[in-house]
Amino acid sequence: MSSLEINNLHLWYGAFHALRGVDLSIGEGDFLALVGPSGCGKTSLLRSIAGFVHPRKGSIKIGGQDVLRLKPRERNLGMVFQHFALFPHMTAAENVAFGMKCRAVPGSEINDRVKRALDMVGLGQFADRKPRQLSGGQQQRVALARALVIEPNILLLDEPLGALDKKLRIQMQTELQLLQKRLGVTAVFVTHDQEEAMAMADRIAIMRDGELEQLGTPKEIFTAPRTPWAAEFIGSGNVLKGRVLAGENGKTAIDLGAGCDFSLGQPPGTGADEDVTVFVQAEDIRLEPTAGTEGLEVISHRYLGLYVEVMANYRDGVIKALLSPGEAEGVAVGARVIARADAARCKVMEAR
Incomplete structure (x- = not known):
């Protein structure tokens, strides 16, 4: 060799x-x-x-x-x-x-x-x-x-x-x-x-x-894909567009749009109003039902055996979650949900 x-x-x-x-x-x-x-x-x-x-x-x-x-x-x-x-x-x-x-x-x-x-x-x-x-x-x-x-x-x-x-x-x-x-x-x-x-x-x-x-x-x-392109090519997670926004008491957070709440703080080297890209695996997404017309709409279920791939509309695309069959039953197609993920499971990158 x-x-x-x-x-x-x-x-x-x-x-x-x-x-x-x-x-x-x-x-x-x-x-x-x-x-x-x-x-x-x-x-x-x-x-x-x-x-x-x-x-x-x-x-x-x-x-x-x-x-x-x-x-x-x-x-x-x-x-x-x-x-x-x-x-x-x-x-x-x-x-x-x-x-x-x-x-x-x-x-x-x-x-x-x-x-x-x-x-x-x-x-x-x-x-x-x-x-x-x-x-x-x-x-x-x-x-x-x-x-x-x-x-x-x-x-x-x-x-x-x-x-x-x-x-x-x-x-x-x-x-x-x-x-x-x-x-x-x-x-x-x-x-x-x-x-x-x-x-x-x-x-x-x-x-x-x-x-x-x-x-x-x-x-x-x-x-830990290093670029948004690599993250999308691997195809196992979500690549989301966000913006760093200034909050109360000088604190900043990443806004991913209505229906997403990841509690992400400002990444190092970024400033307010700067665009970023957030990568999160589908299995790290939780979908929580919400009332009324708030949140994201579930648009499909795909049964994969141990998991159900659940898609919800998100801005001009979709957000994907891998849920257990039991969890998926609680978010039927047409339901409104909030997408959540632990900050530690997310990777923030420069915007494309």
């Missing part, structure tokens, strides 16, 4: 500036997830690491060696693609052996390593089957074995679970995570699924317009 250091990386596709000065450090044995909307640069960054595209500026160091000018085969990287990319005319064993044959590994060693790799992913008994004779999950395991059998310095995974159904995808998330930890291989995982990134990664890198928006552990990303 090796560390990965990316410094000031710039990539252009013609006139399009795809990567804009990306800096990223990944320790030995770490599992990093790259997330972001389509076109943000996450796959371009993965392909730059692999050597499939050629950044004009910056450095990519694997184990301390700058590999930016090396060809893909000289970087000793394992790659797993979304659509498996297995050779249909080859058996599972032959697919796994392919990379070693290209590296001129002795035949006897190839056989031993193929057997170990297929056993490692639970497919030893399917060595002689061709891809069309395997399920989607089995094909993905063959692709994973093929990437790992060459003993790569870095394992690169480009949305490898995207083609699987939900149940199999969740199963493969667990298997892949456990296998990566058992082998200790450094891994970079591209996914468009924020929940998948949260479940699997040691750290998450959120990308936006070719730049790194935020890097942190899943807990940091979830509970």
